[in-house]
Amino acid sequence: MLRVLVTGGNGQLANCIKEVSVNHKDSINLVYRSSKELDITDRDAVYEAFQEEDYHYCINTAAYTNVDGAEKDIENANLVNQIGPKNLAEVCNQNNIVLIHISTDFVFDGMQSVPYSEKDSTNALGEYGRSKLKGEQAIESVCDKYFIIRTSWLYSGHGSNFLKSMLKYGRERDSLSVVYDQVGTPTNAIDLAEVIFSILRSRVDTYGIYHYSNEGVASWYDFAKAIFDINKVDVQLLPIRTDAYPLPAKRPSFSVLDKGKIKKLLKIEIPYWRDSLKKACNTLE
Numbered sequence: 001m002l003r004v005l006v007t008g009g010n011g012q013l014a015n016c017i018k019e020v021s022v023n024h025k026d027s028i029n030l031v032y033r034s035s036k037e038l039d040i041t042d043r044d045a046v047y048e049a050f051q052e053e054d055y056h057y058c059i060n061t062a063a064y065t066n067v068d069g070a071e072k073d074i075e076n077a078n079l080v081n082q083i084g085p086k087n088l089a090e091v092c093n094q095n096n097i098v099l100i101h102i103s104t105d106f107v108f109d110g111m112q113s114v115p116y117s118e119k120d121s122t123n124a125l126g127e128y129g130r131s132k133l134k135g136e137q138a139i140e141s142v143c144d145k146y147f148i149i150r151t152s153w154l155y156s157g158h159g160s161n162f163l164k165s166m167l168k169y170g171r172e173r174d175s176l177s178v179v180y181d182q183v184g185t186p187t188n189a190i191d192l193a194e195v196i197f198s199i200l201r202s203r204v205d206t207y208g209i210y211h212y213s214n215e216g217v218a219s220w221y222d223f224a225k226a227i228f229d230i231n232k233v234d235v236q237l238l239p240i241r242t243d244a245y246p247l248p249a250k251r252p253s254f255s256v257l258d259k260g261k262i263k264k265l266l267k268i269e270i271p272y273w274r275d276s277l278k279k280a281c282n283t284l285e
């Protein structure tokens with residue numbers, strides 16, 4: 001039986017991992033720790049948590065994910081997104097535990113016009129992206145056995161995300177404006193959870209950074225349009241430029257990820273974003 005500790009146990013991705021885990025319960029035992037049960041910024045607490053059990057893997061889904069909030073709350077963003085992963089990486093390295101850590105497309109500046117590969121230069125535009133990048137670097141410097149999976153635009157039936165915000169606003173308002181000049185790929189967090197199980201089950205040991213999102217390319221406007229079409233929400237949707245929707249944090253205008261490396265590693269086909277969105281919408285309450 002594989003023993004796995006999941007941090008950030010109440011978050012969106014952790015809940016998707018829980019949902020998918022029912023298909024693997026005979027071979028994988030997952031222990032979830034919420035932010036209250038295990039604060040990853042507390043080094044002693046992290047060390048203690050790993051003494052409770054002999055874990056084989058740690059999946060770090062814990063993060064400071066408020067992109068605009070991070071612009072003012074830099075210290076906390078860095079604590080959770082840099083120091084937390086560093087604590088986990090140290091304890092994993094000492095105990096021969098494989099760390100699976102989740103990072104983001106926001107480590108890139110969006111200046112490319114072709115999908116970003118793992119080898120492309122990073123240059124985060126905002127504090128959230130910068131703190132996540134520092135987290136990646138901390139893991140790389142202290143730990144040998146790690147998978148860092150950069151993903152983008154996660155949504156699901158769990159937690160708060162763009163899909164759920166759009167459905168709420170779309171039903172409350174007559175019209176909605178969404179940016180069409182930021183392009184990336186929406187990713188069903190259930191698909192990401194499946195990929196994490198694929199790593200656990202295959203026990204692959206080609207450690208490093210990997211990119212994973214759903215297949216295809218969309219703007220946030222395209223994503224919103226698909227959400228309203230699939231859910232038959234009758235709302236006027238207006239395409240706008242980023243400068244017409246000012247926010248504290250600058251976001252990349254292009255953050256499509258090249259997923260060739262993970263496809264080869266796990267021998268997987270990745271679902272097209274619109275197909276995965278339909279699936280997620282079918283299971284929404």
Ligand SMILES: NC(=O)C1=CN([C@@H]2O[C@H](COP(=O)(O)OP(=O)(O)OC[C@H]3O[C@@H](n4cnc5c(N)ncnc54)[C@H](OP(=O)(O)O)[C@@H]3O)[C@@H](O)[C@H]2O)C=CC1
Pocket residue numbers: 007008009010011012013014034035036038039040041060061062063064065080084102103104105132151152153154155159160
């Ligand atoms: N959401 C997205 O669109 C994307 C997310 N990612 C990355 O994917 C990962 C999962 O994201 P997602 O599940 O959506 O995020 P959520 O915000 O839904 O979940 C993050 C969880 O981390 C917990 N947490 C915060 N601070 C700490 C701490 N100090 N110690 C332990 N736990 C803590 C939060 O707990 P609490 O609620 O109590 O604060 C929350 O439950 C993150 O690494 C994120 O950066 C990457 C790309 C896109």
Ligand SMILES: Cc1cn([C@H]2C[C@H](O)[C@@H](COP(=O)(O)OP(=O)(O)O[C@H]3O[C@@H](C)C(=O)[C@@H](O)[C@H]3O)O2)c(=O)[nH]c1=O
Pocket residue numbers: 065066067104105106151152153154161162165176177178179182220245247251
């Ligand atoms: C709600 C809303 C957003 N937008 C714009 C703002 C922004 O540019 C874009 C996305 O909106 P949000 O702020 O909901 O999403 P944001 O928090 O920027 O999403 C990011 O989260 C972090 C955690 C990641 O790692 C990224 O991959 C990405 O998913 O859509 C509109 O144009 N109209 C709207 O009504």
